Amino acid sequence: MTGPAVVLVGPPGAGKTTVGALLAERLGLSLRDTDADVERMAGKPIPEIFFQDGERRFRQLEAEAVRSALGGHDGVLSLGGGAVLDDGTRALLSGLPVAFLDVALSDAVKRVGLDAPRPLLAVNPRQQWRTLMEARRPLYLQVARAVVGTQDRTPAEVAAAVLDALELRTA
Ligand SMILES: Nc1ncnc2c1ncn2[C@@H]1O[C@H](COP(=O)(O)OP(=O)(O)OP(=O)(O)O)[C@@H](O)[C@H]1O
Numbered sequence: 001m002t003g004p005a006v007v008l009v010g011p012p013g014a015g016k017t018t019v020g021a022l023l024a025e026r027l028g029l030s031l032r033d034t035d036a037d038v039e040r041m042a043g044k045p046i047p048e049i050f051f052q053d054g055e056r057r058f059r060q061l062e063a064e065a066v067r068s069a070l071g072g073h074d075g076v077l078s079l080g081g082g083a084v085l086d087d088g089t090r091a092l093l094s095g096l097p098v099a100f101l102d103v104a105l106s107d108a109v110k111r112v113g114l115d116a117p118r119p120l121l122a123v124n125p126r127q128q129w130r131t132l133m134e135a136r137r138p139l140y141l142q143v144a145r146a147v148v149g150t151q152d153r154t155p156a157e158v159a160a161a162v163l164d165a166l167e168l169r170t171a
Pocket residue numbers: 010011012013014015016017018019035080081111112114115118150153154155158
């Protein structure tokens with residue numbers, strides 16, 4: 001076990017899950033997404049974990065999912081948007097090939113409006129997203145080996161930029 005080939009971090013709507021899938025395809029590796037791992041561990045969708053058990057419980061499960069994935073996955077790893085809030089997770093990410101997918105507020109809000117429900121953005125998503133990002137930007141930057149902008153780039157272009165920035169070879 002050599003550890004993940006690439007780890008994606010960034011706020012909701014940055015494209016971690018979407019770009020992670022493309023990277024996995026291009027690298028010929030499997031994709032693991034800690035949001036999916038947490039849902040499997042809890043046996044229910046993320047919004048239900050938040051509403052029934054609280055964000056604190058969600059963060060505990062998330063930290064556990066990240067620890068387990070970092071120790072047991074050689075492929076592409078997409079982290080939940082708030083995973084970097086955990087001190088232990090940031091310490092584990094140190095020295096790994098981590099790419100921070102950056103996105104502007106206007107694009108992120110457009111993108112997250114499109115699909116899965118995100119409990120933290122359920123009410124006043126613009127303001128909530130801005131507040132989240134103010135608190136988290138320094139944390140994303142702290143763990144990132146590469147910062148990759150997603151503005152005016154398709155998911156395929158973002159994936160190519162990640163490969164380039166981290167100097168990863170495709171299969
Ligand atoms: N570069 C891009 N350009 C346009 N749309 C995009 C781009 N990247 C992702 N999207 C779209 O934005 C939405 C959110 O993407 P995705 O679920 O991959 O984000 P995420 O970073 O995994 O969010 P979360 O932290 O909530 O899991 C999806 O509908 C996806 O198709």
